[in-house]
Amino acid sequence: MIQKRLAVFMIAVFIMSLPAVANALFTNEVKLTASDGALQERFGFSVALSGDGNTAIVGAHMADVGGNTDQGAAYIFTATIQDTTPPTITSTNPTDSSIDVAVNTVVTAAFSEPMNFESINQNTFTLSFNQPVAGTVDYDPNTMKATFIPGSPLLNSTTYTAAVTTGVKDSAGNNMDSDKVWSFTTIASSNDTDGDGVPDNEDDKPFDSTIATPMAVTGTGRIVVDISVNQGAFLTNVQTMSDSDPGLNQTGKPADHQFDDGLVSFKVNGVAPGER
Ligand SMILES: [Ca+2]
Ligand SMILES: [Ca+2]
Numbered sequence: 001m002i003q004k005r006l007a008v009f010m011i012a013v014f015i016m017s018l019p020a021v022a023n024a025l026f027t028n029e030v031k032l033t034a035s036d037g038a039l040q041e042r043f044g045f046s047v048a049l050s051g052d053g054n055t056a057i058v059g060a061h062m063a064d065v066g067g068n069t070d071q072g073a074a075y076i077f078t079a080t081i082q083d084t085t086p087p088t089i090t091s092t093n094p095t096d097s098s099i100d101v102a103v104n105t106v107v108t109a110a111f112s113e114p115m116n117f118e119s120i121n122q123n124t125f126t127l128s129f130n131q132p133v134a135g136t137v138d139y140d141p142n143t144m145k146a147t148f149i150p151g152s153p154l155l156n157s158t159t160y161t162a163a164v165t166t167g168v169k170d171s172a173g174n175n176m177d178s179d180k181v182w183s184f185t186t187i188a189s190s191n192d193t194d195g196d197g198v199p200d201n202e203d204d205k206p207f208d209s210t211i212a213t214p215m216a217v218t219g220t221g222r223i224v225v226d227i228s229v230n231q232g233a234f235l236t237n238v239q240t241m242s243d244s245d246p247g248l249n250q251t252g253k254p255a256d257h258q259f260d261d262g263l264v265s266f267k268v269n270g271v272a273p274g275e276r
C-alpha cells in the first residue's frame with residue numbers, strides 16, 4: 001500500500017510516496033513548480049491532492065496577474081501514468097497447431113493493447129515454410145489486430161510458421177517481450193468435382209455447382225451460397241476474401257463500413273443479363 005502526502009514549501013511543492021509503515025523515509029517523487037513562477041508569489045502556500053494522488057492544485061496567493069500585484073493564482077498539475085507494460089498477443093488465427101487450414105486463409109494476431117502502427121510490417125510479422133511467403137501486412141487499430149494476407153493461395157498439406165517479432169511496439173513504445181511463433185498445416189488438396197472453386201473436402205455440396213460453402217469462413221457455422229432458384233445458373237470462383245483485399249475498391253468504401261470478418265466472393269454463370 002503506497003500513500004501519497006503533500007509537503008509544503010514556499011517555492012516548490014513535492015509530492016511524496018511513503019509506505020504505510022511508521023518511521024518510513026520520505027522519498028521526493030515529483031517536484032512541482034509554477035511555469036511562470038516568480039519570487040514572493042508564495043507558490044505552495046495552499047495545496048490539495050486528489051484521492052488518487054494524480055492531480056494536485058497549488059495556490060500562490062501573492063502571484064501577480066497582469067498588472068494586478070498580489071492578485072493570486074492557482075496551478076493545476078495532472079500526473080500522466082506512464083505505460084511500461086509490454087504488449088502481448090492474446091490470440092491468433094489460425095491457432096497454433098491448427099490442421100486442415102484453408103489455403104486462402106489470412107493470418108491474424110490480436111494484441112492486448114493499442115499498437116504502434118509503423119512497428120507492424122513485413123519485417124515484424126512474417127509467414128514462412130521453407131522460405132518466406134510474400135504478402136501484405138496490415139494493422140487495424142479498432143480491433144488491435146494485425147493481418148498477414150498471403151499474396152497467393154498457400155500450398156496444400158504444408159506446415160507454415162507465422163511469427164511476430166519483438167520489433168512490434170505498443171503505442172507508448174514498449175516492445176513485445178519475446179517473439180510469438182506459431183504453426184499450422186493447410187488442408188490436403190482434393191478435387192473440385194463440380195468446378196465451383198471450392199474443393200470437395202471443403203464444399204458441402206461437392207456435386208452441385210449451384211451450392212457452395214466458401215473456404216475459410218470465420219466465426220460459427222458456415223456460409224452457404226445457393227443460386228439454385230435460377231434455372232441453369234451455376235457458381236464458380238467461390239472464396240472468402242479479406243476486407244483489406246487490394247482487389248476491393250477501398251477508396252470508394254465509406255469510412256465507417258468495415259467488413260471485419262471478411263467477404264465472400266463468387267461468380268454467377270448461366271444467368272442472362274437482366275434476368276434475376
Ligand atoms: Ca503497454
Ligand atoms: Ca466444389
Ligand SMILES: [Ca+2]
Pocket residue numbers: 194196198203204205206207208209210211212213
Ligand atoms: Ca458445390
